[in-house]
Structures are given as structure tokens and as C-alpha cells.
Amino acid sequence: MLPKFLPVVILTAFLSPSIAHAAPVTITDKEQTDLAVTLYTHNLGLIQDSRTIPPLTTKDIVVISDVSKQMQTETLQIRGAGSITEQTLNKAYLNYYTLLEHHIGKDVILARNQPNGQELQQTVQLLSAEGSTALVDNSGRIESIPLSSDWRIIFPSRPPELLLKPSLTFRSKGTSNAGTAQLSYLTQGLSWQMDYVMTLSEDNNSLVIDGLASLVNDTGTLLKNARVRLLAGDVHQDRNPRHRAKTVMMAQAMAEDTGAAPPQALSDYQLYTIKAPVTLQHQQRTQVPLLHADKVNVDSLQRYQFYISPRVDNQTLKAKPETFIRFTNNKEQGLGTPLPAGQVRFFSPDKTQELHYVGSAHLAQTSIGEQVELAMGKAFDVTITQRQTDFQTAFDGTVVAYELRIRNSALKSRDVELSSLFSQPWKLISSTLQPIEKSAGIAKWKVTVPGNSESLLTIRARLKKR
Numbered sequence: 001m002l003p004k005f006l007p008v009v010i011l012t013a014f015l016s017p018s019i020a021h022a023a024p025v026t027i028t029d030k031e032q033t034d035l036a037v038t039l040y041t042h043n044l045g046l047i048q049d050s051r052t053i054p055p056l057t058t059k060d061i062v063v064i065s066d067v068s069k070q071m072q073t074e075t076l077q078i079r080g081a082g083s084i085t086e087q088t089l090n091k092a093y094l095n096y097y098t099l100l101e102h103h104i105g106k107d108v109i110l111a112r113n114q115p116n117g118q119e120l121q122q123t124v125q126l127l128s129a130e131g132s133t134a135l136v137d138n139s140g141r142i143e144s145i146p147l148s149s150d151w152r153i154i155f156p157s158r159p160p161e162l163l164l165k166p167s168l169t170f171r172s173k174g175t176s177n178a179g180t181a182q183l184s185y186l187t188q189g190l191s192w193q194m195d196y197v198m199t200l201s202e203d204n205n206s207l208v209i210d211g212l213a214s215l216v217n218d219t220g221t222l223l224k225n226a227r228v229r230l231l232a233g234d235v236h237q238d239r240n241p242r243h244r245a246k247t248v249m250m251a252q253a254m255a256e257d258t259g260a261a262p263p264q265a266l267s268d269y270q271l272y273t274i275k276a277p278v279t280l281q282h283q284q285r286t287q288v289p290l291l292h293a294d295k296v297n298v299d300s301l302q303r304y305q306f307y308i309s310p311r312v313d314n315q316t317l318k319a320k321p322e323t324f325i326r327f328t329n330n331k332e333q334g335l336g337t338p339l340p341a342g343q344v345r346f347f348s349p350d351k352t353q354e355l356h357y358v359g360s361a362h363l364a365q366t367s368i369g370e371q372v373e374l375a376m377g378k379a380f381d382v383t384i385t386q387r388q389t390d391f392q393t394a395f396d397g398t399v400v401a402y403e404l405r406i407r408n409s410a411l412k413s414r415d416v417e418l419s420s421l422f423s424q425p426w427k428l429i430s431s432t433l434q435p436i437e438k439s440a441g442i443a444k445w446k447v448t449v450p451g452n453s454e455s456l457l458t459i460r461a462r463l464k465k466r
Contacts, residue, residue: 024169027051029066029224033180036227037190037280039215041341045190047223049183053081056174068187069093069166069220081181082172090169094162100129102159109154110136110145121154166220189219192230194290194342196363200325202349203412204300207325209335211291211342213272217280225277230290232340232365233269263338270338296334298327302379305419306386308426310398310463313388320378321416323359328371339366346376381410382449384418390460397464399429404457408449418445418457425464432458 031051038046047068056062062081073089092098103126111121125137134145134153145151168183192215199208213230217223263270274288302321330336344363347355359376366372383406390401408414420443428435428443437444449455 024061024063025054025056026063026065027053027181029222032224034227035223035225036229037223038229038231039190039192040231041192041233043188043191045187045219047183047185047187047190050180051183052178053175053181054178055176056082056172058085058171058174060171060174062170062172064168064170064183065165066221067166067168067183068185068189070188070218071166071168072186072188075184075186076168077182077184078170078172079182079184080175080179081170082175085171085173087168087170090163090167092162093166094158094164097129098162099155099159100126100134100153102162103155104128107156108136109156110151111154112151126153187219189217191216194232194340194363195287196342196344198344198346199355200346200348200358204325204348205298206334207293207296207298207327209291209293209296210289211339212287213274213290215278215280215286215288217282217284217286220282222282223280225279228274228278228280228288230272230274230340231269232263232272232338270340272340291337291339293335293337296327298325298333299415300325301415301417302382303417303419304384304404305421306402306404307421307423308400308402308461308463309423310400312391316385316387319384319386320380321382321384323376323379324373325376326371326373328369329366330369336368338368339363339372341365344374379414381408382414382416383407383409384416389458394462397424397462399460399462401458401460405454406447406449406457407454408451411451413448413450416447416449418447419443420459420461422461422463424466427462427464429460429462430458431460432456 029051031053032049033052034048034050036048040046045068049067051064053062067089069091071089073087076087076089078084078087106126107123108126109121109123111119114120122138124143127135127137127142129135129147132147134147136143136145192213195212195214197210197212199210201207215228215230263272272290274290278286278288280286300323302323304319304321306317327333327335329339341362341364344361345357346359346361348358349355361374361376363372363374385405385407387403388400389403390399392399402420404418406416406418422441422443428438431445433445433447435443436446445457447455447457
């Protein structure tokens with residue numbers, strides 16, 4: 001209410017329609033004509049949002065609602081709305097803490113239910129609110145109020161500057177006709193990851209692979225009926241704000257340069273396009289199928305590594321080998337498509353074909369033609385007993401001998417890969433099996449153990465002094 005002594009001329013000017021601000025032009029998601037979202041694997045997304053707008057004048061303030069609260073404003077580009085003169089991301093949206101901050105120095109009402117059922121209300125001045133405690137002025141006395149106590153705070157009014165959702169405000173030099181504005185910007189709060197379900201055949205010789213893309217939206221806004229694209233690969237994010245505008249231009253060009261069928265090689269990345277529109281709710285994880293392979297031929301093997309050292313070892317060790325599956329990512333093996341990095345969960349059928357979870361592993365980014373090797377856990381039916389059978393000193397080092405006894409309690413045969421690791425120069429003197437691989441610090445043997453039987457590997461090696 002204006003003071004009574006305010007001069008009439010000022011009062012007239014204050015209420016003059018020519019001076020009063022025009023109502024802002026509000027554009028909501030109801031005016032949205034197209035929405036394309038590209039998700040990256042590390043908390044980054046590219047949003048391209050098209051909305052119809054009316055003719056604009058230079059005095060119009062345009063409010064675009066339903067935008068990401070984590071928008072990187074330095075990457076924002078607005079096209080089709082005239083030459084932009086200013087743009088602002090309004091992040092002062094309504095919540096408990098912004099209400100507290102807004103009412104510091106102002107009166108609020110404290111309310112609490114009494115044992116008799118009646119509500120006690122008291123007007124105080126809010127002085128500060130930090131952490132879980134508020135300080136209030138109660139008739140000249142300073143009191144502390146735990147924010148998690150029985151007291152609840154009643155705010156007398158809703159501040160008009162606090163929004164229900166984040167919004168974008170801009171001014172331009174105007175447009176003569178109605179049209180479509182295109183907004184493009186990078187934002188945090190978007191990401192995706194790959195989850196694989198791999199079902200082993202009963203004989204462990206093949207896999208059924210289902211790849212699901214998990215899409216995460218934490219932007220604070222609903223992304224409705226979006227054309228979704230997924231970029232697989234590690235994209236460098238420049239922390240310098242001056243360079244981010246160039247980043248969004250490159251990301252937009254990459255996202256637009258795609259066909260309908262995923263995946264497509266794009267620079268040093270792979271771009272996947274989800275064929276059907278997807279709605280991404282805020283704070284929800286949405287899964288969509290990305291790839292499927294009915295039969296991928298695999299090799300099932302078990303692996304055990306041991307050290308050969310130049311000292312006496314009187315211990316007899318018993319251990320379970322690690323179980324692996326191995327396949328090559330090509331069409332001959334039943335696959336032949338780029339595989340984004342992700343978590344793999346294995347399932348295996350029993351005799352009644354009921355599936356059981358049998359392990360998990362992480363799959364790294366795998367290109368076509370690359371070999372994949374995934375660990376599934378420890379073997380149950382195979383036991384390896386290791387002991388040193390000889391130790392002799394020589395003029396240039398030592399000679400050691402080892403025995404490895406592999407016991408297979410299963411009905412089916414098992415392939416076991418044994419690897420000896422050397423920490424100094426070595427030479428193999430004798431071995432009951434020829435190694436399949438030798439290098440500066442390792443030798444490998446492949447032993448096939450028939451069902452319900454055992455095999456023996458004995459080796460003798462010379463370890464030379466450094």
C-alpha cells in the first residue's frame with residue numbers, strides 16, 4: 001500500500017500502463033514440437049528442444065519453462081527467436097530451504113500441536129537458518145529452534161520470485177512472425193550405462209546376450225516423447241566455460257549426423273539411436289533394449305596362476321581355479337557388433353531349464369573383432385593341489401621342480417589353463433606337457449581333465465641370478 005503523502009504526479013506515473021511492465025511471454029512444454037536427447041556415459045547430455053513461439057517485440061520477456069535445472073548456460077544456443085540480447089537461467093525455485101533463506105529478517109509463524117489437541121501458534125522473526133537449526137527473535141529474546149523438531153514453520157506468503165520449476169528467460173531483437181525456436185544446450189543430470197544379461201547354454205558352449213541401456217534423468221524436468229541417442233565412449237569434458245560453446249556445437253553435429261539403425265561409428269565413438277520415442281521421468285531409471293544375440297559361441301575355461309620363486313617351499317597348496325568364458329566379437333562367433341562397456345550378469349539353466357544367477361563381471365568397451373574374456377567366479381568341481389618337489393642351488397642360480405595335480409569331480413571334462421609367473425630370468429628344463437605360450441615372465445599350459453578323474457603337470461625350471 002502506498003503512503004498517503006506520496007505526490008499525485010508520482011502516483012499517476014507509477015500506475016501508468018505505458019510504464020508498467022508487460023506480462024512475460026511464457027512458453028511451456030505444451031508448445032514443444034520436437035525433443036532430441038543425446039546421453040553420454042558420464043553425467044552429461046545434449047538437449048535439442050523445439051517449441052512454437054508467437055511474434056516477439058524487443059520489449060518482450062520470454063520465459064521458457066520445463067528446462068534442465070543443471071543446464072550449462074555457457075553452451076546454450078537459441079535459434080529462430082530473433083537475435084538474442086540476453087538470456088538467464090532461473091534456478092531460484094521453491095523449496096523448504098529457499099523459503100527459509102527468503103524469510104530471514106521477516107516474520108514467520110511457529111506452530112505445534114499441544115497434548116490437548118489444540119495447535120499453538122506464535123509469530124517470531126527468523127534471524128538465520130544454518131544446518132539443522134534456526135535462530136528466531138521471540139519478543140526480543142533470541143531462541144534456537146531445531147528444524148527437525150515438533151515445531152513446523154508457517155510462511156505467511158509465497159515469494160513471487162521463487163519458481164515451482166527452473167525456467168529460462170531471454171530477450172531478443174524480435175521476430176515479425178510466429179515460428180519455432182530451437183534450444184540446444186549441454187546439461188548435467190543425464191547419463192546412461194549398459195547392463196548385459198548373458199544366459200549360458202546347458203553345455204556352457206554358447207550364450208544368449210541381451211543388452212539393456214539404463215537411462216538416468218536427474219535434470220529436474222520431464223523429457224517427454226524424446227528421440228533418444230546414446231553415445232558410447234569416453235568424451236572429454238572441458239572445464240573452461242569459454243570452450244563449452246564449441247563443445248555443444250560439435251556434440252550437436254555429431255548427434256544429427258546419424259541414420260536410423262544403431263550403432264553408427266562417429267569419430268572415435270559409437271552412436272546408438274533408440275527407434276521408438278522415450279519418456280524420461282525426473283529421478284527415474286528407464287531401461288530400453290539395445291542389442292540381442294541368440295547364440296554366441298564361447299569357450300569355457302578355468303585358470304590358475306602360481307609363482308615359481310628361488311626359495312624352498314614346504315607347503316602344499318590347494319586352490320580352486322577361476323572360471324572364465326571367452327569369445328571373439330565377430331559374426332562367425334554369432335555377434336559382430338560394437339559392445340559398450342557395462343556390467344554383465346550371468347545366468348545358467350538347471351536340468352529343468354530353470355535359470356539361476358551364477359556370477360557377474362565388467363565388460364570393457366569392445367570393438368568388432370576384439371576378444372572378450374569374462375571371469376565368472378571360482379570353480380566348484382575342480383581342485384588344484386600344488387607342491388614343490390625339488391630345490392637345488394647352482395652356480396648361476398637355482399633349480400626348482402613343481403607338481404600340480406588337477407582333480408575334476410564333474411562328469412564333464414574341463415579345460416584348465418595353468419600359468420607360472422617368474423620374477424627373474426628363467427629356462428624351462430623339462431615339462432610333462434609342452435607350454436602353449438612363453439614370454440619373459442610367464443609360461444602357460446592347457447590341461448584337459450576328463451570327467452571324474454585327475455591330471456598331473458610336473459615342471460622343472462632353472463632360475464638364473466640377476
